[in-house]
Amino acid sequence: MSDVINQAVTALSAKMDGGFDGSVKFVIEDEGAIMVDGDGVRAGDDEAECTMTADAETFEAILSGEMNPTAAFMSGKLTVDGDMGTAMKLGSVLS
Numbered sequence: 001m002s003d004v005i006n007q008a009v010t011a012l013s014a015k016m017d018g019g020f021d022g023s024v025k026f027v028i029e030d031e032g033a034i035m036v037d038g039d040g041v042r043a044g045d046d047e048a049e050c051t052m053t054a055d056a057e058t059f060e061a062i063l064s065g066e067m068n069p070t071a072a073f074m075s076g077k078l079t080v081d082g083d084m085g086t087a088m089k090l091g092s093v094l095s
Helices: 003-015 056-064 069-074 084-094
Strands: 024-028 032-037 040-043 050-054 079-082
Touching: 003 024, 003 032, 003 040, 003 056, 024 056, 024 084, 050 056, 050 084, 056 069, 069 084, 079 084
Parallel strands: 024 050
Antiparallel strands: 024 032, 032 040, 050 079
16 A cells, blocks of 8 residues: 555544544555545545545645645646535535
8 A cells, every 4th residue: 555545544533523424545556545424534445425536746736735635626736426415514524
């Protein structure tokens, strides 16, 4: 597993205050995937209600708070496939 994935799992886990009642997969281009669901945050490539895809730089900016997830989506730096409501719930957790 890449360092980017390991750091992202740690950072996402710190931001998740309590459970998340959905399932989202973050695909970080050229690095791997992270699952966020009721069981927490982990590296993985399982089926999810929503899949978000971005490059490592965009993902790191979202996690650090430098970039708003909605702004990343609107600018085309973040793509969302699947349930947009689930994506928005997770986006509010990350902002």
